[in-house]
Amino acid sequence: MPLTFTGGILPLTLLILLAVILPAILAGQTRSQIRLTLAMLTTTAIVWVAGAGLMAWSYYQANGSLSAGIWPYFQRALPLGLLYGPIIALIWLVRAQGVEQRRGLQMRDGR
Structure with a gap:
């Protein structure tokens, strides 16, 4: 299955936007x-579920039907973590720094 805008690029972009x-x-x-x-x-769980949905959708487009059960799609969605995992980790780090900055400002202001 070739990588097209609607068959790969757009869904992966939506997963990344969801993670952000x-x-x-x-x-x-x-x-x-x-x-x-x-x-x-x-966020990680929701993006994983969305990735499983993406895998189910691409399987349906390729074969015209879905296989029995949902677990295979969740297994196929795990490698997508290589795409959004580092992004989530970076966002976590930046947001954790923001939490500490807000705590420091709160302590400085005496609240």
Whole structure:
């Protein structure tokens, strides 16, 4: 199956956008590393499920039907983690620095 805009580039771009946007929505401007950790783990799970959906969609386009069960698509979505995993890790690092900066400002202001 050749790599086309709608058959590969657009879905992968949407996965990356999901990995970038979800942490901002789920964690917001939190001052808690625990809340940030939960937001990042939730983001990872959601992107993995979206990747499984992408695998199911591409399998359906190639074969015209889906195989029995959903687990094979989740297994096929694991290698996509090589694409979005480093992005999520970098976003986690940057957002964790933001949490510590907000905590420092809060301590400085005496709140």
